[in-house]
Amino acid sequence: MVWIDAKFPLSYVHGWLYVMVGSGDHRVIALHGWFGSAGGWGPYAQVLDEASFSYAFMDYRGYGGAKGVKGEYTMPEIAGDALALADSLGWERFSLIGHSMGGKAVQQVLAEAPARVRKLVALTPVPACGVPFDEEGWKLFSSAAASPAARKGIINFSTGGRHSDAWLDRMLKHSLENSTPEAFAAYLLAWAKGDFSARIKGNPVPVLAMVGEHDPALTAEAMRGTFLQWYPNARLETITNAGHYPMDETPVALASAIERFLSA
Numbered sequence: 001m002v003w004i005d006a007k008f009p010l011s012y013v014h015g016w017l018y019v020m021v022g023s024g025d026h027r028v029i030a031l032h033g034w035f036g037s038a039g040g041w042g043p044y045a046q047v048l049d050e051a052s053f054s055y056a057f058m059d060y061r062g063y064g065g066a067k068g069v070k071g072e073y074t075m076p077e078i079a080g081d082a083l084a085l086a087d088s089l090g091w092e093r094f095s096l097i098g099h100s101m102g103g104k105a106v107q108q109v110l111a112e113a114p115a116r117v118r119k120l121v122a123l124t125p126v127p128a129c130g131v132p133f134d135e136e137g138w139k140l141f142s143s144a145a146a147s148p149a150a151r152k153g154i155i156n157f158s159t160g161g162r163h164s165d166a167w168l169d170r171m172l173k174h175s176l177e178n179s180t181p182e183a184f185a186a187y188l189l190a191w192a193k194g195d196f197s198a199r200i201k202g203n204p205v206p207v208l209a210m211v212g213e214h215d216p217a218l219t220a221e222a223m224r225g226t227f228l229q230w231y232p233n234a235r236l237e238t239i240t241n242a243g244h245y246p247m248d249e250t251p252v253a254l255a256s257a258i259e260r261f262l263s264a
Helices: 042-047 075-089 101-112 135-143 148-158 165-177 181-192 220-224 251-263
Strands: 010-013 016-021 026-031 053-058 094-099 117-123 207-212 234-239
Touching (some): 026 075, 026 251, 101 181, 135 148, 148 165, 207 220, 234 251
């Protein structure tokens, strides 16, 4: 899952790590998922159009290069940090990509600063209203901060139970090494609970909602009931042969689809 190498410069803002890829005119801030980090976007980051786009992959407090940064671990805090990153880079306007939990976070950025967002890509995203859980599901997810087995089970479930133990173990290892248990537990509440959908309903920003065909939870049906209802300029795309982690499962197809949308 880790893709940082000497090709990509590592930088700090407010004391934590972000990774810059590309030097193009179209500026994009990428916000990772619950199991991810700024340096955990897999092969996807190696196949981007670096001449046309500038991508800033940001860590949340308690994650990756920001593991030592304490915080409240909330959606508004992530949004505030993303806007601070944009300010530090001199980016008045930018697009956003958010994976999973980051899909809710990018909508929080939009709610806080709608005039600054060019386009929004929501990748296997959590809607702004959060995600309902049954009792067993909540028990599994809430145990994951302390249980590597639960984390691995969630990764396996969310990708359709199709992938090797070796891949699942690498994904698990990255999650364990790049998040603190405190932050990991708190961010579950941040993405699963809380509803700010009233703040973004009717926003005309162009939105691409993307789901993996093998993701059993954040499905096309779920997007039709949320993103496509809320955003008048939203469209839905299903990524074939992918589950919840298309950046690892189908990186070239994903990068091509996202950059087509951003360039249109």
